[in-house]
Amino acid sequence: MSTDPVSQKRASAASEPPKSGWYWAFRGMRSAVSIPALILTAAFVGYASLARESGLTLGQTLAMTGLVWALPSIVVLTGAITTGLGMVPAAIAVALASVRLMPMTMALMPILRGEGKVRRLPMLFASHFVAVTAWVFAMRNLESLPRPARLPFFVGFGGSLTGFVFCMTGVSYMLVDGMPPMVAGALSMLTPIYFLCSMWSAARVSADKAALIVGLVLGPVFYLYAPGLDLLWTGLVGGTLAYGATRLARRGW
Numbered sequence: 001m002s003t004d005p006v007s008q009k010r011a012s013a014a015s016e017p018p019k020s021g022w023y024w025a026f027r028g029m030r031s032a033v034s035i036p037a038l039i040l041t042a043a044f045v046g047y048a049s050l051a052r053e054s055g056l057t058l059g060q061t062l063a064m065t066g067l068v069w070a071l072p073s074i075v076v077l078t079g080a081i082t083t084g085l086g087m088v089p090a091a092i093a094v095a096l097a098s099v100r101l102m103p104m105t106m107a108l109m110p111i112l113r114g115e116g117k118v119r120r121l122p123m124l125f126a127s128h129f130v131a132v133t134a135w136v137f138a139m140r141n142l143e144s145l146p147r148p149a150r151l152p153f154f155v156g157f158g159g160s161l162t163g164f165v166f167c168m169t170g171v172s173y174m175l176v177d178g179m180p181p182m183v184a185g186a187l188s189m190l191t192p193i194y195f196l197c198s199m200w201s202a203a204r205v206s207a208d209k210a211a212l213i214v215g216l217v218l219g220p221v222f223y224l225y226a227p228g229l230d231l232l233w234t235g236l237v238g239g240t241l242a243y244g245a246t247r248l249a250r251r252g253w
Contacts, residue, residue, distance in 0.1 A: 021152035024145070028156025031137070037161055040133050043071055044165050046187035048172035050075070054082040058173050065169045069162060070131045073097045096232050105130045111142050112151050122151055129158025206249075211242035 051061040068074045076097040080090035142150045215238040222230040
């Protein structure tokens with residue numbers, strides 16, 4: 001008999017009577033009340049300070065928070081706007097900052113897909129919530145749920161997380177004048193620290209951890225010598241080196 005916790009959870013879930021999608025969506029909303037959500041909210045509080053100092057209006061700040069959602073891409077877009085970059089260069093910069101979300105979405109969609117015919121519109125809607133916080137949570141928890149429960153659970157989680165962060169960003173924007181700049185900067189740093197710790201704990205194979213270590217080394221180098229493309233080159237070169245090194249290590253070279 002399997003002692004794997006995920007397998008045990010699957011067997012327990014399969015033995016339960018089927019529940020409605022609304023039940024699982026509410027379960028996802030409850031799961032959004034967590035330490036990761038608080039850390040992400042704190043990071044957006046720091047972004048609200050940056051947005052106000054950059055001259056963005058409350059409407060512009062909230063529009064980017066709700067529509068772009070991924071914080072690194074929002075920061076890149078804010079910088080492009082404040083430096084007077086044209087629409088095309090700004091779009092390219094945001095696309096490069098967001099390209100990491102494509103393989104994350106591709107990895108998550110097969111897990112979210114229910115049985116039978118794929119419903120494209122709900123899947124497209126769910127893909128909007130794919131950012132590191134929701135992705136790490138989903139990859140660690142969704143496989144223990146029945147397949148019909150995964151999509152509503154994730155939508156409940158991602159929708160409530162996005163809604164809460166959206167509201168807190170607006171409140172912070174209006175109250176940010178009383179926040180010391182040092183505090184706002186420290187709050188912004190919480191998110192990358194949490195992302196690093198979460199991705200390390202979610203890593204399933206040695207290549208994932210090796211890629212994180214190599215990325216930490218190469219990131220500052222590419223930031224100095226290839227600004228604007230540093231994330232792209234760090235991921236490409238670091239991931240390739242980590243993959244090659246772990247393959248050679250398995251062969252005993």
